[in-house]
Amino acid sequence: MRVLIAGGGIGGLTLALSLHQAGIDCEVFEQAPEIRPLGVGINVLPHAMRELTELGLQQRVAAAGIVTQELAYANRLGQMIWSEPRGRLAGYSWPQVSIHRGFLHLELLAAAQERLGDARIHLGARMAGFEQDEAGVTLRLDDGRAVRGDVLIAADGIHSAARALFYPNEGPPIWNGAILWRATSIADPFLTGATMAVAGNRNDKFVVYPIKDLPDGRKLTNWIAERRVDPNQEWKREDWNRPGRIEDFEQTFADWRFPWLDIPALIRSAQSVYEFPMVDRDPLPRWTHGRVTLLGDAAHPLYPIGSNGASQGILDARTLALKLATVADPVAAMEAYEAIRRPATAALVAATRGDGPDSVLDIAEARAPEGFADIEAVMPHAERAEIAAHYKRLAGFEPSTLNARPSLTPPRKAA
Numbered sequence: 001m002r003v004l005i006a007g008g009g010i011g012g013l014t015l016a017l018s019l020h021q022a023g024i025d026c027e028v029f030e031q032a033p034e035i036r037p038l039g040v041g042i043n044v045l046p047h048a049m050r051e052l053t054e055l056g057l058q059q060r061v062a063a064a065g066i067v068t069q070e071l072a073y074a075n076r077l078g079q080m081i082w083s084e085p086r087g088r089l090a091g092y093s094w095p096q097v098s099i100h101r102g103f104l105h106l107e108l109l110a111a112a113q114e115r116l117g118d119a120r121i122h123l124g125a126r127m128a129g130f131e132q133d134e135a136g137v138t139l140r141l142d143d144g145r146a147v148r149g150d151v152l153i154a155a156d157g158i159h160s161a162a163r164a165l166f167y168p169n170e171g172p173p174i175w176n177g178a179i180l181w182r183a184t185s186i187a188d189p190f191l192t193g194a195t196m197a198v199a200g201n202r203n204d205k206f207v208v209y210p211i212k213d214l215p216d217g218r219k220l221t222n223w224i225a226e227r228r229v230d231p232n233q234e235w236k237r238e239d240w241n242r243p244g245r246i247e248d249f250e251q252t253f254a255d256w257r258f259p260w261l262d263i264p265a266l267i268r269s270a271q272s273v274y275e276f277p278m279v280d281r282d283p284l285p286r287w288t289h290g291r292v293t294l295l296g297d298a299a300h301p302l303y304p305i306g307s308n309g310a311s312q313g314i315l316d317a318r319t320l321a322l323k324l325a326t327v328a329d330p331v332a333a334m335e336a337y338e339a340i341r342r343p344a345t346a347a348l349v350a351a352t353r354g355d356g357p358d359s360v361l362d363i364a365e366a367r368a369p370e371g372f373a374d375i376e377a378v379m380p381h382a383e384r385a386e387i388a389a390h391y392k393r394l395a396g397f398e399p400s401t402l403n404a405r406p407s408l409t410p411p412r413k414a415a
Helices: 010-021 045-053 060-063 099-114 162-165 262-270 309-328 330-353 354-365 383-397 399-404
Strands: 002-006 025-029 041-044 070-074 080-085 097-100 127-132 137-143 146-150 151-154 174-187 195-200 202-211 220-227 272-280 290-293
Touching: 002 010, 010 025, 010 045, 010 099, 010 202, 010 290, 010 309, 025 146, 041 045, 041 099, 041 202, 041 309, 045 060, 045 309, 060 099, 070 330, 070 354, 080 354, 097 099, 097 202, 097 220, 127 151, 127 272, 137 151, 146 151, 151 162, 151 330, 151 383, 162 290, 174 262, 195 354, 202 262, 220 262, 220 290, 262 272, 272 330, 290 330, 309 330, 330 383, 354 383
Parallel strands: 002 025, 002 151, 070 195, 151 290
Antiparallel strands: 041 097, 070 080, 127 137, 137 146, 174 220, 174 272, 195 202, 202 220
16 A cells, blocks of 8 residues: 655654554655744643654654643733643653644654655645545646555645645635734743743733753743734734734733743743734534545644644544554545544534633633632632543543553554
8 A cells, every 4th residue: 555645744744654654655745845943832742742652752752842741820910720730740651742843843754754765755745636546546746746646645734735625615714813923932941940831811811831951951932922803804824934023912911920930021032923813624524535535734723722733633643544554445444534533623623712721711810800819719629620631531631541542553564
C-alpha cells in the first residue's frame, strides 16, 4: 500500500512517522517551499505526548520545550480561581510539554527526514486536486505533476483544498468575534517556573506560559492577549504570520499587574506580535470520500481553548495509521478511523465554543466581578474540579483512562 499525504504540518508528519513505523510506504507533499519555525507556543498534552513517546520522540520534544508542571486560572485581578498539576505530576505516565510550534514542527520534520529519507518529503508541492477510481487515487499538484497512490490523506489545514472540493459551498472559517494577539517575550519565571496561566474572562483574556529555558535563568515566554469585538465587523483572512500592533490591545491589560506577573511589562517586551481572528468550522457529516479522507485542521479546526488543536491532529494521525495497518481494505480502514475520530472531535468543537475548561473564568467573573476573599465561597472546589475533569474526559486525557488505554502503535507489516 502507498499512502499520499497532502500537508507536511504536525498532523501530516506524525502520520508519515506512524506509517513508517508500521512499514507502510508513504510520501508527504507540503505546499511551503521550505519549513521554517513559524508560529508561537502550543501545548502538547499527555495523550499526544504518549503518541510522540511511542514514536521515540519524547526526549527530543521535551528538550525543545518546557515540561509543564501546572495549569492555573485567575481573574483579571490576578486572584487564583483554580490550579492543578499537569503531566506526570497529575498522575499521567507521560509529560505535558509547552513548546514553540515551530520547534515541534522542525523536530517532526527532522525525524521524518531521518526515517523516511528526503526523497519522501516533497516541499513546494501544493495539492491542486485529485481523481480516484476503484484501484487508487491520483494526486494532482499545482506544478502539473501527478502522483499515484492507494489512498490520499488531506492534512492541508483549515483552508484544505480537499475539503473545499468535497464541500464547495461551505464558505470561509467561522469567526466568533475574538481577536488573538500572540507573541513571545523573554521574561523571568513566574509561579512554578513551568506554569500555564489563564487570566481574565471570556471578553478579555490573557494566556501565558514558558516554552524554553534560557542560559541566564529567564524563559522564552509565550503569551496570548484576547479581546472580543463585534463579530459583524470585517476581518482579514486568518494568518499566523500577520503582524499585529500592541497599541490595538495594550490598554485592555494596562492595569493587569499581579503579584506573580506584570502583564503590561510582558507585552511591552514582545519580540514580535501576530494577530489572528479566532475561527473554527462546523463539524462535517463526513470526512472520508472513497480513497480520500481528512485529518487535523482540514477535518476539525478548533478554537485554541484547552490546548488541544495540535494534540488532536496527532491523535488523528496515530488512529489512522493503526487502522491502515490492521484493516485489510484501505477504504474500510479510513472509515473505521473516521468512526472513532469524527464524533470525538465534533464534541470538542462544541466544547471549545462554550469555552471548555476556561468557563471557570466566566463563572467566577459573573459571581464575583470585583474579586473575592475566598474562592471557595464563590465556587466550591467540587464545582471547579468537575469542570476540569469533564473537559479531560471529553478530550480523551483523563489520567487513569489514558494510562490504561491500549496502545495506538500499529504492528509492523512484514517487508
